Amino acid sequence: MPSPFSANIGLIDRFKRDIEYFGLVTVGRCWNGVEQLKSSGSVFTMFVEVENDHEFQRLMSTNQNTVLFVDFNATWCGPCQAIGPHFKKVAEAFPANTFASVDIDKCKATAQSFGITAIPTFIVFIRSQKLDTLGAANPTSLHNWVEKWSKNSVMMESDVPGQYDLTGFIDATRSEVLNDEDPTAFRSLVNPNAPDVPLASDCDEQLIMNIVFSQAVKVHSIQIDGPGEEAPKHVKLFVNVPVTFDFDRAQSTEPVQALDLSESSLQALRFVKFQNVQNLQIFVENNKGGDDKTIINKLKIYGTPVNGVTNMNSFKRVSGKAGRTH
Structure with missing residues (x-):
């Protein structure tokens, strides 16, 4: 023994x-x-x-x-x-x-x-x-x-030293996705216990994700990954916008930060600009191959809650509603 x-x-x-x-x-x-x-x-x-x-x-x-x-x-x-x-x-x-x-x-x-x-x-x-x-x-x-x-x-374990995986703080019931092919895909991305369903664009290569958090967070870095040429390339980030942008407005509005994912899917953000984030809008402008379909199979947001966890909604993965308008 x-x-x-x-x-x-x-x-x-x-x-x-x-x-x-x-x-x-x-x-x-x-x-x-x-x-x-x-x-x-x-x-x-x-x-x-x-x-x-x-x-x-x-x-x-x-x-x-x-x-x-x-x-x-x-x-x-x-x-x-x-x-x-x-x-x-x-x-x-x-x-x-x-x-x-x-x-x-x-x-x-x-x-x-x-x-x-x-x-x-x-x-x-x-x-x-x-x-x-x-x-x-x-x-x-x-x-x-x-x-x-x-x-x-x-x-909450994270691949970014000193930061938390903020997936558990996403409120899927109030989040929204535009131009998604499958309305169930987004909640699969933010629920580690759900089946793997990639988030794919529908009418063309663009996607908008309005991600609402259950409490204010500080966002340190973000990872958006996809397969090969269908992976996102140019992305715009917007913070605390009260309504979900349409695609024309997302295209014409100056972002808080623009990302080029050509070299790496994991990007550090200008931390000072993301200190009290209630919602984060992600506009995927195009993909690496210039194709009509963009696919996201990994979405991770890293950072810390502003005031700690105030309630366990931060860890409840509940069904979200996703839009399909363009």
Whole structure:
């Protein structure tokens, strides 16, 4: 029977690095409820009890590769003491993540900075960014919340360092596509769980996509890819236009940024121009081969939410309505 330690060398190495950085050489302070280092089969749990504001800042700065779940509580709070043991059990069920307990009396500045006005309050962070908050919870709702965000963090993984894949923030119900051959294709592009249906133009080579986000985002870069000569070439981007452009207006209006995808389908944007994006209109002017049909089989928008994730609509892929007018 293999050693339980062999299956999780990466987790153990991460733990060693973390406690070396923290200076928490007493293993019992830093692992599994700050009580003991333990193994359960091949499962290891990273659970930190934060002693002061400085320790929390260290935790935030070093925990960049895992999801961080934080329980804000107090020793005098009855509901906190009731849910606390269940938070530790949830931590054991999701060992790839990091869990922390923060006493608001020991970490007053931290609690104030995150607007903690009631306890217990649970907050999830990814790369030091606050994504969601859970108030008073029972064991089932707490478990479901952690499970939900453990899965959603995978959806947000990005090929662009330091940026999120913003696909989950697209509101397909309010987005619109003009001159698309198949009205279901757009929602397939923005739903990783949907069948692969390429977005193809209908009457000619041009496409307009009015992409609406569920909350304001900062857009860092964009990737628009297609097969061979049918891939998009020249693209115009417009920000926060209240109505979907028609093709004449898109052709004649000065864009926020124009892209030439001849060399690379992944393009960095002028970040300062895309700081508070509610909707992004993409006008595909032509394709690489000069043909009448343009095909998009990959659309990725990378960046960050302006204010973190305010609700889970950011991760719901729902059916969108697409137009076919030209």
